[in-house]
Amino acid sequence: MTVHEGLEIGHAMAELAGNSAGETWRQLAYDAFVVHAATHREFTTEDVRRANPDLPTPPDNRAWGAIARRAMRDEIIELLGWTRAKNRGVHGMAINRWKSNLCDTGQGGT
Numbered sequence: 738m739t740v741h742e743g744l745e746i747g748h749a750m751a752e753l754a755g756n757s758a759g760e761t762w763r764q765l766a767y768d769a770f771v772v773h774a775a776t777h778r779e780f781t782t783e784d785v786r787r788a789n790p791d792l793p794t795p796p797d798n799r800a801w802g803a804i805a806r807r808a809m810r811d812e813i814i815e816l817l818g819w820t821r822a823k824n825r826g827v828h829g830m831a832i833n834r835w836k837s838n839l840c841d842t843g844q845g846g847t
Contacts, residue, residue: 762795766804774813774837781832783822805833812838 769789773780782801786792795801808814817836821829 762793762800763804765792766795766801767807770804770808771813771839774808774835775839778837778840779817779834780837781820781822781834783824783832805835808835814838 769792770782770785773785773788777784782805786801805814809816814835814837817834819831820834822832
């Protein structure tokens, strides 16, 4: 399997997870993502989850990938690079670091 094929599979799995989370969750998560982007120049999806503890957990956390991809399509964010996850459950795996196209507050990221 090539890297490109792996990414395509990952994106498809994120979309499936997002769809299984339901429209209400998807909208709440997207709104939280946009609010976070409006106040943070740089951040990770993990940061958005941590900043919104009252948001219900989706059945599969890959659903957040669908939210991030939608925000990219809507030009809310763009990929800045990668960093290591702080969530101990994923053992420091590489995760996307986002640059906000909305933030003008001068606040930093995580």
